[in-house]
Amino acid sequence: MKLHNTLGRRTEDLVPIEAGHVRMYTCGPTVYNVAHIGNLRTFVFEDVLRRSLLLSGLSVTQVMNLTDVDDKTIRGAAAEGLALNEFTEKYAREFFRDLAILNVQPAEHYPRATDHVPEMIALIETLRERGHTYESDGSVWFRIATFPEYGKLSRIDLTAMRRGDRVADDEYEKEDVKDFALWKSAKPGEPSWRSPFGEGRPGWHIECSAMSMKFLGNRFDLHTGAVDNVFPHHENEIAQSEGATGEPFVDMWLHSEHLIVDGEKMSKSKGNFYTLADVLARRDDPGALRYLFLSVPYRKKLNFTWEGLTGAATAVDRIRSASARLAEVAAAGSSKPGAFDAASRAKTFLAAFRGALEDDLNTPEALGAVFPFLREVNSAIDENTLDAPGADAAGEALRTADQVLGILPAEREVLPAEIEAQIEARTDARRRRDFAEADRIRRDLASRGIVLEDGAAGTRWKKG
Ligand SMILES: [Zn+2]
Incomplete structure (x- = not known):
């Protein structure tokens, strides 16, 4: 499998550190509101990545964090008069419901930041011992001048950054605008934890370093997120993790591009800001939205339009009805041999489908392989040249492809x-x-x- 690594900006072969097993970390949601379809595009991209790895025969351990303490969650809880955990639990539930509706496979672990504060404190202590930090006003800062490789992921030009650029929270005192908070001193009325640096709470970046290394080890294979995570979030994660361990943190970084709506940036004020519920109110088929996401390579901007969604729904219907027809022909059990060599056609179809995914998750090309196959299968049914074993083989190939597409109806009742x-x-x-x-x-x-x-x-x- 070839994947585009943001670190180095190259498409490379994925070589799992442990043969046959991919360990991957996906930055999860900050649970303070309902996800919009731009967020959901990223989570579906990560699902397609996971499913493609599984389809290519690898096993996967995936970790997705939930950020349940930060400025936004604290502010939101206060505004609604709820305890922080009640507030975040509400949005965590919404989040998991969205994922289930979009048929996103569950990760192996969903650690919450508030359950891992001791791990974060330990990591900050290690960074302190190794000379990467300084303290000011009860907060702990990462001094990026101590990490010469800072900037290697984002290729950011640090000399161009001036005071006033919004890099991190400026409410705290720091020596250099590029430095970022590992630990923020407690403010009155805010949730806080006891630590060797005083009462306070962890910064956002340290969460992901601490939780990814806890579940996946100091070095693991894949780290994913949206393109706006590259800087500063992922750059800071590298500085923290490599600063603490002295070894490489992540082999490959993958980032999905933004989603825009009708050619414009999504925003509440423009009225083009959509959640999953908004989309389903117009077209009650989550498979159509999934398909729309897959119709554009993850590294390209996706322009969401209602016409595009209608087109996706039509395509999904074609795949579903072909699958249903194949099941009927297979069930009819006609043993009269048909002229259409479905088994070998199914094989070439699947080879093309897999090949596209293994080429940096080229989902449009994978989808492009589906329709010529369906056309041939449909005409073979019309012409009565598809026998039952052939229909079985073709249907099986389609279900194999659906292990990644995730749009066919569930086959199996849970017992x-x-x-x-x-x-x-x-x-x-x-x-x-x-x-x-x-x-x-x-x-x-x-x-x-x-x-x-x-x-x-x-x-x-x-x-x-
Ligand atoms: Zn993260």
Whole structure:
């Protein structure tokens, strides 16, 4: 699989550090509002990446953080008169619902910043011991002059940056405009934690360094996000992690481009700011939005239009109806051999489909391979030259492609016995205080429409 690495600006072969297993970190949401479709484009890109890795036979451990303490969450909670965790939990639930609706596969871990403050403090202490920090007014700063490689990801011209450029929070005293906060001293009325540097809370960047290294190790394969994360967020993550460990942090950095609407930047004041609910109110088919996202390479700007969404819906319908027709022909079980060699055609189709994905996730080209295949299959059905085994093979190929596309209806009912086994595994995990694993199981079931309820009599499930 070839992927474009922002670090070095080159398309390179992915060579997992541990053979056959990709460890990847995806910057998650700040849970203070409902995601807009630009955010969702990034999460679907990451899902397509994950699914493509799985399709190419690799195993994946994916971590996505939830930022549940920062200026925005604190401000939002205060405005709504809620405790910080009540406020963020509400938006975390919305976020996971959006992902489930868009058929985004759950990551293995969803760590929350507020659950990992001790890890962040430990990392800041390491940076302090290694001489990368200074303290001022109870806050701890990363002195970027101590990390000569600073700027290697974003290629930012530091000499061009002047005081007044909005790089980080300027409410705190720092020596150099480029320095950034690792720890922010407590302000009255704000949530804070005790630390060796005084009462306060972690900066945003340290969260991702601490949580990614906790779950994936000091060095891992892929780190993804939206293009606006490159600077300063990811640049700072590199400085923190490599500053603390003295070894390379991430092998490949992948970033998805922005989404614009009708050629313009999305903004609430222009009335072109859409959430998933807004889109579904106009066209109640999440598969159409998924398809629209996939129709543009992730490194190109995507221009969202309602006409574009209509076109995507038509394309999705064609794929679904072809899949349904194939299932009918296969079920009819006609053994009269047909002239159409579906098995070999399915094979060439899948080779082209996979080849496109392995070329830096070229999703439009992968989609482009689907339709000629469907045309041939449809005419073979019309002409009665497709036999049942052929229909089976063609349908199977389409379902294989859908392991990445994620737009065909779910094939398989979840069996109660399987759910019970999962509940038992989750109870075990909780007993050994492995809450990350317990959470993972709960979210995995949630993504398949199963809601768990913990009560005095144990855990029960229902279809959500
Ligand atoms: Zn991050």
